[in-house]
Amino acid sequence: MDRALQLAARGPAHxxxxxxxxxxxxxxxHGTGPRPVLGEGWHRGAGTPHAETEALADAAWRGHDTRGATAVVTLEPCAHTGRTPPCTEALLAAGIAEVVHALHDPGHRSGGGAAxxxxxxxxxxxxVRADAAARLVRPWHHAVLHGRPWVTLKLATGLDGRVAAQDGSSRWxxxxxxxxHAHAVRAAVDAVAVTTGTVLADDPALTARTRTGSLAEHQPLRVVVGERDVPAAARLHGPGGEVLHLRTHDVATVLHVLAARQVRHLLVEGGPALATALLAADVVDEVHAYLAPVALGGGQAAVGPYGATTLADARRWSTAEVRRLGQDALLVAxxxxVTTAPGADRTRPRAQEEEI
Amino acid sequence: MDRALQLAARGPAHxxxxxxxxxxxxxxxHGTGPRPVLGEGWHRGAGTPHAETEALADAAWRGHDTRGATAVVTLEPCAHTGRTPPCTEALLAAGIAEVVHALHDPGHRSGGGAAxxxxxxxxxxxxVRADAAARLVRPWHHAVLHGRPWVTLKLATGLDGRVAAQDGSSRWxxxxxxxxHAHAVRAAVDAVAVTTGTVLADDPALTARTRTGSLAEHQPLRVVVGERDVPAAARLHGPGGEVLHLRTHDVATVLHVLAARQVRHLLVEGGPALATALLAADVVDEVHAYLAPVALGGGQAAVGPYGATTLADARRWSTAEVRRLGQDALLVAxxxxVTTAPGADRTRPRAQEEEI
Structure with missing residues (x-):
């Protein structure tokens, strides 16, 4: 399964x-040695063969007989015909005797392969190693399970949580x-969203660029949320991903439209009004907080009041990573x-004995 | 000098x-081997013998003759009589032929020993290794050089830079x-300051506690800044360091009074009004930003407008450390x-070619 997970990681995250x-x-x-590898495969993205089909083709190309073999796969084999035929049929046709899989397929149409x-x-x-497989496909798994994209909220602030100085300056x-790092994240998501306010204030291109400044191979869908018009000369209309303007302020509508377009991972880069609305709707699944060693003092805050008035009710995430990026810090949470052990809730006030 | 620096680090930071x-x-x-160590010493704090005197006493106790010896010391030997006699006289009396020192003593009275x-x-x-020696005594060196304490501003915020929820709740x-970690910092500074507003809102004890909850050996001076009265029942009046109430809002006055009390390192823990005043006066030498993976949305911001209206004018520090502390991140900057290479100023907007 370790090898299957390694192979899976070769595929695109988006x-x-x-x-x-x-x-x-x-x-x-009859011996005790490792079983021979007949074939290997991984999925390269929608419209291309599934991992099981790739592995069967690899085995055939190597001249191996797959009858009686075991297929070790990171996800339950699919049972439906999409752009490609069901993997279950391919495995049966090849005479596979045993399937060891990690993650259960939560899809309504694709699931049921194991049964x-x-x-x-x-x-x-x-x-087998379901957790590792789930980490590898976290946004996809969440999106298929919950019917909406996994939402990553990017915040790039000073130490005082502000996204701009008083005069609006925010570069950089x-x-x-x-x-x-933020550009590398863009290259791994399906869509990146900002408000019309951010488009008008900052004129972002919303492209994914490599370290040399060139466009990355994959460009995310560029989503603008809000009712105002986007200027024809906006850099958003330059080379990059498709532009989708959603003339609404309703977060549920935004997520519904994007889910229908098979967006699994949405990166939200602002502005504060959209971040606040996402917090109010409790749909921020992940936060990427980039923090610079600067105090802006009077500028716009990254998020505004979203309905939680007390610390115990505030949105709190679980920290996955803290790292230094040059002068800045990145906190990924x-x-x-959903299930937490009794007493594990750190948002509640602790015993009064502890002094400050 | 490495050994001398190790010895120095045994002394108290406060x-x-x-x-x-x-x-x-x-x-x-006549050989090429290492020179024999005759004696070692380090300074244990004001009122106790200086490192040179300790080393000479150690050599005498070991029965070594120090005539013609070399003294390797992390700071220029003092030339004045304070609570102890000048080290220069002790070294001369012992027949020391050579002194190798790291840092120059910036003190008006104590300096001049080398000459x-x-x-x-x-x-x-x-x-010799002046930088390493300077790091070891950073607050002291700054305070003696500039005539005011080294100021560390502690911020403990959510990812949106707020220090409390809308209802004021901030624990924890x-x-x-x-x-x-914050308690360990308190145990290493000379004084910790908060505003009367923070005393009235949070009733902090401002003690340095060990991980077991007991009082640390060294307790910082507890400074309250502001004109309102501190309630007699405030936890601040419990066991811990001396309490000093400065009935002023003027930052220069606060620093002047503390400098006169030989406070070298001041830790400021809030509230936002004091943090903002320190930023306005440009006397924040260090920031300890503790960031929790929570969005508070509508509470009080860690700092308010302090006079910088544009990003280029905002206070910016140099990041020394980024680390994870449980669920939280700590950024030390x-x-x-003062001297920066041309073009090294990252607060200025970069070339327009770079896209966002």
Whole structure:
């Protein structure tokens, strides 16, 4: 499964389909040595063959017989015909005797592969390294499970949480390393959203650029949220991803439209009004907070009042990573698991004995 | 000098005197091996013997003759009589032939030791590992040089730079590891200051506590800034350091009074009005920004407008450290060196070619 996870990671993080890896192992022999690898494959994105099909083709190209073999795959094999035929049929046709998979496929249409295989006499072992597989496809898994994109909110602020100085100047609060990191994130998401206010104030291109300044291979969909017009000369209309202007302030509408376009991972880069609306709707799944060692004092705050009036009710995430990027810090935090152990809720005031 | 620096670090970070270490080496022999260590010493704080005296006493106790020896010391030997006699006299009396020191003593009264020693025929080598020695005594060096304490501003905020929720609740924004770190900082400074507003809102004890909750050995002076009365029942009046109430809003007055009390390192923990006044006066030498993965939305901001209206004029520090403390991040940033290379000023807008 480690190898299958490695293969899966070769696929693109963006796109409507998940990253999946597959390794085909020969039937157990009489010895105790490792089972031979017959073939390997990974999914390269929507419209291309699935990992299982790739692995079967690899085995055929190598001249191996797959009858009686075991397929180790990071996601439950799909059971539906999309742009490609169902993997379950391909595995059955190849005579696979056993399927070991990590993550359960939460899709309404694609799911059910394990049950189908079992009904057809294949031994199925589920849940092997499911956590690692889930991490690899976090936005996809969330989006398919909940019917809306995984939302990453990017904040680039001074130490006082402000996104601009009093006169509106904000270029650049963070340094080149933080900005390069942010561009790499853009190149891994499906869509990036800003408000019309941000377009009018900052005129962002919303492209994903490499460290040399050229356009990255994958460009996210550029989403503008708000009712005002976007100027025809806006840099947003330059080379880059498709531009989608959603003339609404309703977060649910935005997410619904993007889900219908198979956007699994949405990066929101501002402005504060959109960030605040997302917090109010409790749909911020991840925060990327870039913090520069500067105090802006009087400028616009990254987020405004969103309905939580007390600390216990404030949106709180679980920190995944803290790192230094040049002069800046990056804190990555994600939605906390729904189930928490009793007493684990740190947002509640602690015992009065602790002094400040 | 490495050894002398190690010895120096054994002394206390707080107090009116600097941390100093001294190693006495025997005269060079005819061989090429390392010179013998005759004695070692370090300064344990005001009122106790200086490092040089300690090292000479150590050499005497070991039965070594120090005539013709070299004294390696992290700070220029003092030339004045304070609570202890001048080190220059002790070194001369012991027949020391050579002094190798790191940092120059910026003190008006204590300085001048190197010149005095040279005039009396001692060979003096200055500036060896001066940077490392300066780091060890940063607040002291700054305070003696500039006549005011080194000011560390502590901010404990959510990702949106707020220090409290809308209803004022702020216990606890950061987690236990961040709070333990903050207590360790208190145990290393001379004084900790808050406003009367913070006393009335949060009733802090302003003690330095160990991880077990007991009082640390050293307790900082507790300074309250503002004109309102502090309630007699305030926890501030409990066990801990001396309490000093300065009925002023003037930052220069506060720093002047504390400098006169030989406070070298002042930790300011709030509230926002004091933080803002310090920024306006440009006396924030260091920032300790503790950031919790929470969005407070509508509460009080850590700092308010302080006079910088554009990004280029905003106070910016140089990041020294970024680390994770449990769920929180800590960013330590310090005053940037006055001399910067041309073009090194990152607060200026960069070339227009760079896109956002």
């Amino acid at each position: 796109g409507p389909n998940p990253r999946v890896g597959c390794v085909l192992l020969g039937p157990p022999g 189908l295989l079992r009904a057809r006499g294949v031994r199925v072992v589920a849940g 609060i963070t340094g080149p390393q933080a900005r390069a 994600r939605r906390r698991p | 107090g009116p005197n600097p941390r100093v270490g001294c190693v006495l080496l025997g005269p060079p022999g 005095l020693l040279r005039a009396r025929g001692v060979r003096v080598v200055a500036g 924004i950061t987690g236990p590891q961040a709070r333990a 310090r005053r940037r060196p």
